Amino acid sequence: MTLIETYHKYRVFAQRKKLSWITPSPLVNAVDNKSFNYSLEEPILREFGSYFSFTHPYRFSTMQPCTRGADIGRIKKGKTQNHLALFHIFPTAFSLSPNLEKINVYHRDAIFDTVDYLRATGIDIRKLKVTYFSGGNLHDISNGYVSVHKTFPADIVTLQSFLEAGLENNQLVPLANLDTFVATFDGDEDFLAGNRFEIYHPLSDNSALLEIATGESLKYRQVRRNKVTIDILPAPCCATPVAIGLERLQAILENRTSVRSISALTDIADLLAPLLGSSARKDKLIAADFFRAAHLVLAQTHKTRLNASISEQRRVILSHLCRQSWNQDILASNFLPVLRRNAALHPWLPELADGAEIVADLLIKNIERRRYS
Structure with missing residues (x-):
């Protein structure tokens, strides 16, 4: 399957799931005035003008180009063949809603839709590994990086949803760190917080597991001052995004040993x-x-x-x-x-x-x- 075929399969999937297509955000946009775009945050501001004032449910699809300074640094040092100077991410689910009570329903649907898309592209879901939040005190799991002494429960919804979608227990890996709990943000303003899972698949030579997708269940608010998270509080809304890395998925579909190939x-x-x-x-x-x-x-x-x-x-x-x-x-x-x-x-x-x-x-x-x- 070529890159364009993967893209067209995604467009068909998005239409079937009734995800409205939006123009990709430009590399220079309103999210961060210090770097090129590296996320799917700009459509939130485009639709609502805020990370918290969701006046109506909103779901969208796009193919978003990204570039990250940290990745370019790794490439220049010869440390990676799996990070690119330019890459694309696309949402298999990206639900924003003022209805916080339905977050578990949205999150379960997001996981089912993502597994559905991966199956449709030919991915053998028996080869997937998924990390998810196992619960813990935020100060402890961040090794003191986030000075918030609050304990958050294990992400049972992610665990159960992947099991119901067809994965086995041994494919699900509980972890407690800042990769599985969103509590930081590059900007100075308050931002959403909550659970995160990451989906991995082995490269063709089984040399390493490659992260191909990330999903989140965000129902908290990071209270930030001077670019530091000082508290985590309930949010007035929720978001359940899941995004797949196009070139990373393509490396698996083409049976490659690296993303760069x-x-x-x-x-x-x-x-x-x-x-x-x-x-x-x-x-x-x-x-x-x-x-x-x-x-x-x-x-x-x-x-x-x-x-x-x-x-x-x-x-x-x-x-x-x-x-x-x-x-x-x-x-x-x-x-x-x-x-x-x-x-x-x-x-x-x-x-x-x-x-x-x-x-x-x-x-x-x-x-x-x-x-x-």
Whole structure:
């Protein structure tokens, strides 16, 4: 199954589940003025203007591009083949509601729908592992990182729902840490809090379990001051999001040993190969990854005035791409077939095709600037 086929299967699934399709959030949006988008939080603000004033139930579907500074740092240090400079996440469930009493129903439905989608793509659910919150004192489970001395119960709804959806007891792993209980946020404002589960599947060589999806059951409110969580209180609303990583799922579906070796990246690497001379295969795959990221970043921001923090993130992405061993006689026109192929692989991002010629010119200018700086 190709990346585009996985995307189309998701669109069919979303229509069947009556999840309204919304335009993906731009990389620069209202959620965080210090970094590119890395989550599904912007649609909440788009619909309600608040993380807590849900005036009506809301469910949506989208294919959201993300880029994270921490992931780029890992790639630059050669520490990972399973994190990408650009990746996509999509919700199999994302219910927001003012009706807090129905959170367990929403959460159970979200888990059933997610397992339903994974089965539909061909995933063998017998191979899944799921971590969930086993309960505990928040101060203790965070090793003192969150100074809130309150105890929260084990997430029995997640456990029971996955069992009812067809998983076995030995596939469900209870954990108590900040990966299984949401109690932090990068912003300064109050945010939702609650239980989290993570779904894993082994890579083709069984070398490691790869996280492919994350879900949450949020019914609490983080009270935050100076970017620190000082209390956890009941929220006036609830959210039950579940999101799957597109490229990570694709690595499983294509039976790959790493996320970076999926066909959507090898296709771009093969097209870039003649422009990169004698670079090693692994370097061409990294170049393909940063090429995808630079393509979207430039297509979306070439006319945008960025603040210093986000401008630095863009510089890091472009710098890592442009310092590759490009041929001396490379022209903007050499990039156009690669940009068009990349656009065709991501039909949910029409700006990739619309901005191809502008991006090609900007890439050449950045490569030349890098050479002579």
